[in-house]
Amino acid sequence: MTYCIEIASPRAQIALQGRPYDRWITPSGAVMAEFYRENDAIRIRFAEQADVLVRAGIATCYPAEGVLQDDLETLVANSLRPLLANHSGDLNLHGSACATPFGALAFVGQSRLGKTTLAAACARAGHPFLAEDTIALEKQDGTYLVLPQRPIMRLFADSAQHLGLTTDGARASDDKRTVHASAKLPFAGGPAPLAAIMVLGPGDATAPIFQPLDPQPGLAEIMSQAFVLDVEDKPRLRSHFGRLTDLALAVPFIALDYPRNYAILPEVVAALVDRIAEMQGS
Structure with a gap:
């Protein structure tokens, strides 16, 4: 499956319910990303950068309010795309x-x-x-x-x-x-x-x-x-x-x-x- 990435309008990151099933932690102990299940979707929360909803071949990215365009492009290119590509069978x-x-x-x-x-x-x-x-x-x-x-x-x-x-x-x-x-x-x-x-x-x-x-x-x-x-x-x-x-x-x-x-x-x-x-x- 090849995922289509859509960029939506910015919105505030609100507190999420439940516990993430996975986390990305930096060597310094900071949380880079958390992964949640929401009905038929997976939500990826990139702390203070974006929330991404992944379902049925589409990944909708909601940038956090005030995020820089360069940071958003880097997030998509260096984190989101390879994550979805690996899930689809790439390396x-x-x-x-x-x-x-x-x-x-x-x-x-x-x-x-x-x-x-x-x-x-x-x-x-x-x-x-x-x-x-x-x-x-x-x-x-x-x-x-x-x-x-x-x-x-x-x-x-x-x-x-x-x-x-x-x-x-x-x-x-x-x-x-x-x-x-x-x-x-x-x-x-x-x-x-x-x-x-x-x-x-x-x-x-x-x-x-x-x-x-x-x-x-x-x-x-x-x-x-x-x-x-x-x-x-x-x-x-x-x-x-x-x-x-x-x-x-x-x-x-x-x-x-x-x-x-x-x-x-x-x-x-x-x-x-x-x-x-x-x-x-x-």
Whole structure:
């Protein structure tokens, strides 16, 4: 089933009755989203952003009063669309990605570990970005392709400044700024075969460190980065788990840690590309 997303008029978020059957919680403990059952529909409450009613192939989004247009577009692109797509049988992960001459690199890990900044640094080095927050995958003839998403990145002001990128000046509610694709920040216009999934560490390393991961810990990582609409729909959960398992068995996983220092980013990018070239036998 392909869902149609409709944007309705803004309205206030009122208190909801009952208990949610699922929640998205940030590493800091904040509630990002709650999921409720309402008769024949599922209501997704994105705190202070929007309520979404999902039923019969239609997702109606009611923005909260005063929500910024940029925030709404980001919510739809980076949360709602991949959530509905996964429910329909597609495969989307939370993370960023770039295209190198040796294949696409996907960056996954917990929030605020620098996934988008690393993808932007790769793009600044000539490896176009494919995604800044949602990795959309498509399997063709046994190969996983990373599909390009929006030609924009949302970066914190200090990251954009250190990378020499100009923001559009608008500040989102999470204090990120929009940076549009350009000659300085090239965007991949077409899909690229996925070469590896890089799992970002906390930044404790004193130099870039690469450690291959077995499929099982790799699977555990992407399971935590997947989008699931209904955790109580067992048939869909089994199907989704099967797609994730196939991915974990087919694509190499590498744990990557490096100092979170802007000055070392060119070294990290060079090491990434060298590592993938070596894996590809180039």
